[in-house]
Amino acid sequence: MNQKGFINIVIAIIIIIIAAAGFFIYQRRASSPANPTTTNQGEQNTVPQNTSSVPPKSTPTPTPTPTPTPSFSSPFTDKYLMAFLSCNSTANCGDPRNHQTFLAQSNDGVNWTRVSGVPSFPGSVPDVIRRGNTLYIFSPGTVARYHLDTGKIDLPQPVTIITSNNSNELFVDPSITVDANGNLVLFYLLGQIGSDPAHCPPGESYCTKVIHSATEVAGSDGTRFTVDPGDRADISINGQETASDPAIFKDPNGYTLLISRGQSVEAMTSSDLRGTFKDIPTLTGDMLIDNLGGVPDGYYDSASGQYWVYITSGTNNSVIRRAMSNNITSPLTENQFSTVLSGSNIGLGSLFMVASPGITPNQP
Numbered sequence: 001m002n003q004k005g006f007i008n009i010v011i012a013i014i015i016i017i018i019a020a021a022g023f024f025i026y027q028r029r030a031s032s033p034a035n036p037t038t039t040n041q042g043e044q045n046t047v048p049q050n051t052s053s054v055p056p057k058s059t060p061t062p063t064p065t066p067t068p069t070p071s072f073s074s075p076f077t078d079k080y081l082m083a084f085l086s087c088n089s090t091a092n093c094g095d096p097r098n099h100q101t102f103l104a105q106s107n108d109g110v111n112w113t114r115v116s117g118v119p120s121f122p123g124s125v126p127d128v129i130r131r132g133n134t135l136y137i138f139s140p141g142t143v144a145r146y147h148l149d150t151g152k153i154d155l156p157q158p159v160t161i162i163t164s165n166n167s168n169e170l171f172v173d174p175s176i177t178v179d180a181n182g183n184l185v186l187f188y189l190l191g192q193i194g195s196d197p198a199h200c201p202p203g204e205s206y207c208t209k210v211i212h213s214a215t216e217v218a219g220s221d222g223t224r225f226t227v228d229p230g231d232r233a234d235i236s237i238n239g240q241e242t243a244s245d246p247a248i249f250k251d252p253n254g255y256t257l258l259i260s261r262g263q264s265v266e267a268m269t270s271s272d273l274r275g276t277f278k279d280i281p282t283l284t285g286d287m288l289i290d291n292l293g294g295v296p297d298g299y300y301d302s303a304s305g306q307y308w309v310y311i312t313s314g315t316n317n318s319v320i321r322r323a324m325s326n327n328i329t330s331p332l333t334e335n336q337f338s339t340v341l342s343g344s345n346i347g348l349g350s351l352f353m354v355a356s357p358g359i360t361p362n363q364p
Contacts, residue, residue: 074148075117076135076362078105082112083128083137083358084341089317089351096124101139103128105362109308109322110340114347118146121156125245125295127358129176129184136184136222138174143222161186161214161225169212169227172197173245175358179273184216186225187232187248187257198244200237209235209243211257213274233257233268233277245356251300251307256328260294261287265311267328282329289332293321299359311337312355320357
């Protein structure tokens with residue numbers, strides 16, 4: 001064999017070896033589990049799945065829909081409020097057990113309407129005042145509360161007045177105000193067991209009617225009071241006269257106290273709420289109103305600079321009248337008064353009498 005033939009044989013052998021090696025490598029790759037096209041299903045089930053890098057699916061938590069806060073619309077919408085008593089004139093209206101207390105409101109002090117949706121309740125000679133969002137309606141021995149922010153009504157609860165020796169003081173004809181510290185202060189006529197406290201006790205020709213004040217006990221919310229030292233007013237009367245129904249209100253000079261003297265009204269003043277009230281020397285016989293009506297209340301309107309004086313006029317079928325004046329140092333006359341409330345115009349009917357107004361501004 002020549003040299004050229006030998007070289008050709010060697011080259012052929014090398015080509016065969018390279019071809020065999022390439023075939024072997026191909027077969028190894030084709031049978032590898034790394035190739036998903038050739039891995040059978042049984043092998044897939046035996047190979048653990050690495051899912052640590054894949055977060056689990058979760059159902060998103062829905063955002064809760066906020067529950068709307070219930071809103072309450074107070075029926076007391078006008079600037080001024082009045083508590084008053086009413087009685088069907090066919091009944092014995094001289095008996096306080098036949099009296100009902102109602103609430104009315106007005107924007108001008110003249111035109112009054114009953115407050116819609118607020119029930120009446122048993123009670124006589126009432127007075128009303130607003131402190132914050134609470135109305136306090138006082139009658140002899142009780143107080144009812146109306147919460148203007150919720151509409152809740154606390155029915156009449158007993159009121160206790162405690163003396164310095166820790167005994168209970170009898171009282172009638174309450175009139176309420178608020179002092180500089182936000183405490184309720186109650187003015188009242190001392191009660192009299194067994195007879196009308198407006199008159200002298202039986203068998204006495206002359207006597208003195210005493211007006212006291214008492215300050216609210218903290219935390220009692222108008223149900224407990226302690227008597228303030230001293231008398232607010234002493235009124236001397238004879239056996240035929242009466243003195244009752246005090247009405248206290250604030251004015252530019254301090255405070256005015258009105259006293260019902262039957263069908264007349266006596267006026268007294270003091271610069272101090274808990275001071276001694278004195279008669280006004282310019283009034284004839286100390287009377288602001290003479291024989292025109294009694295059971296009064298008053299209010300000083302700072303916007304107009306005028307005194308509003310309300311009285312109960314008439315007996316069997318009484319009405320409530322009002323006069324305005326820029327002072328209380330001169331007597332009020334008949335032509336200054338006009339009827340602002342009656343059984344008919346307040347929606348109770350012509351058989352109903354109305355009496356004993358108690359006025360307050362409708363503001364905290």
